[in-house]
Amino acid sequence: GAVVSQHPSRVICKSGTSVKIECRSLDFQATTMFWYRQFPKQSLMLMATSNEGSKATYEQGVEKDKFLINHASLTLSTLTVTSAHPEDSSFYICSASYQGSGETQYFGPGTRLLVL
């Protein structure tokens, strides 16, 4: 149980384009979803937290206009990297938790973004 999927698993795009990443909870309703970014050999960095139907809460230093988060339903959240640049190349990972999970976060498999 508590399976989270992400799509796509890998994406290569040109500088200046926008990329959308989907995060889905497959077998539970996710009250909260989280978006992380991880650069090689570094730790997870929380970007934002989102609850279904409300605006995401962004961490300090994360540009909300660049990283658009939509949490339209209890099973789907999307992260759109707008006008991507090479420095946005990273491993983007979502996680989800549900009411009664004891604050446990279940991670998706991640999306590797390469901006050329």
Added chain:
Amino acid sequence: QKEVEQNSGPLSVPEGAIASLNCTYSDRGSQSFFWYRQYSGKSPELIMSIYSNGDKEDGRFTAQLNKASQYVSLLIRDSQPSDSATYLCAVHDNNDMRFGAGTRLTVKP
């Protein structure tokens, strides 16, 4: 600043040995504690959670929590080469989950 500290390692143990991973945290109000395993190039996967002082065992894994000393540890018995990964400690207070930077474990055959 609330902190979760882990020794970055690498920690190297021979196959069959016990691997001991430690984590300390600064926020005394923390309520929930988690260990995740992250293989290179993959996302974290939950190993176990612990909420009360003492030990919690799940197969070859034992989590230990001592709230008075503000530390949580993970023991891996009969370590296998497939246990080689980075182990992330995560601590949740009433608001946020905070992750340590991880300890890289290598189990040598």
